[in-house]
Amino acid sequence: MPELPEVETVLRTLEQQIKGREITGITILYPKMIEDDPDEFTAFLMHQHFNTFQRRGKYLIFGLDHGYLVSHLRMEGKYYLMKPEEPLTRHMHVVFDLDDGRQLRYNDTRKFGRMKIYPEGYDFTHFHDLGPEPFDDAFNADYMHAYKKGRKCPVKELMLEQSFVAGVGNIYADEILAASHVRPGRSCARLTRKEEEAIVRNTREILAEAIRCGGTTIRTYTSSLGVTGRFQLYCSVHMQKTCRVCGSEIKVKWIGGRSSYYCPHCQK
DNA sequence: ACACTGACCTGCGAGC
DNA sequence: TGCTCGCAGGTCAGTG
Numbered sequence: 449m450p451e452l453p454e455v456e457t458v459l460r461t462l463e464q465q466i467k468g469r470e471i472t473g474i475t476i477l478y479p480k481m482i483e484d485d486p487d488e489f490t491a492f493l494m495h496q497h498f499n500t501f502q503r504r505g506k507y508l509i510f511g512l513d514h515g516y517l518v519s520h521l522r523m524e525g526k527y528y529l530m531k532p533e534e535p536l537t538r539h540m541h542v543v544f545d546l547d548d549g550r551q552l553r554y555n556d557t558r559k560f561g562r563m564k565i566y567p568e569g570y571d572f573t574h575f576h577d578l579g580p581e582p583f584d585d586a587f588n589a590d591y592m593h594a595y596k597k598g599r600k601c602p603v604k605e606l607m608l609e610q611s612f613v614a615g616v617g618n619i620y621a622d623e624i625l626a627a628s629h630v631r632p633g634r635s636c637a638r639l640t641r642k643e644e645e646a647i648v649r650n651t652r653e654i655l656a657e658a659i660r661c662g663g664t665t666i667r668t669y670t671s672s673l674g675v676t677g678r679f680q681l682y683c684s685v686h687m688q689k690t691c692r693v694c695g696s697e698i699k700v701k702w703i704g705g706r707s708s709y710y711c712p713h714c715q716k
Numbered sequence: 717a718c719a720c721t722g723a724c725c726t727g728c729g730a731g732c
Numbered sequence: 733t734g735c736t737c738g739c740a741g742g743t744c745a746g747t748g
Binding site: 524539556557558598599605 | 719
């Protein structure tokens, strides 16, 4: 399931592979994936080039000659570069023909991913009410303290709010809280200043480390070239049975509609 | 404004 | 073996 580090990895891989390529054809096999009228989507993109590659939260933003193509992979979205003669499989929903004869194919088992076009000059700063990027200076302990003011929800829910910090999903939220020695069910109103500082610091460090590893592979995620992420080797609580530090049994708790893994001994 | 729930999807594994 | 059911999870719309 792609979170910020996986999206970043996909982006960098695609930049190496398709930068400068022209879209010479588009086949939409599952129209609900496109948030625009499919004909307008196709007409807009035809003969434009993939020029720039940006990320905002978990959104991929492809800069074209005149406008943008934005893609969200949601849970299982993947891009593959293939030859036209290779067979289409049942989960390939959008195919872009490129001017070098290859095809960029969007594959999504659960059809949750979405694509949308945006006009030239569109400002993505406040896109979808996204909060600061974790590596931005604006994401700091003062900001966190001000953001959570008046809130009482479990800190895990806060970590998953894209308007708080952009790009953190279920896996990394668990890892960040484990590294910060804070239980996911703790009310965000009861965090100490030191804990807020630790959460901010660990958000940066863990995401940066995951990007260095090329993302996480849990269940079905692989990046666009089928590169397998290595971060699962370093997961300390998510999907684990015992704590790497103290050997305690990892607990699973249902918080905010998602399973949350934590060590009852190391996390307070 | 915040909190909570269901919808969107398909594959997989558990239980019967 | 074959069926049903619950779970996986990012985002958004709808309701309280």
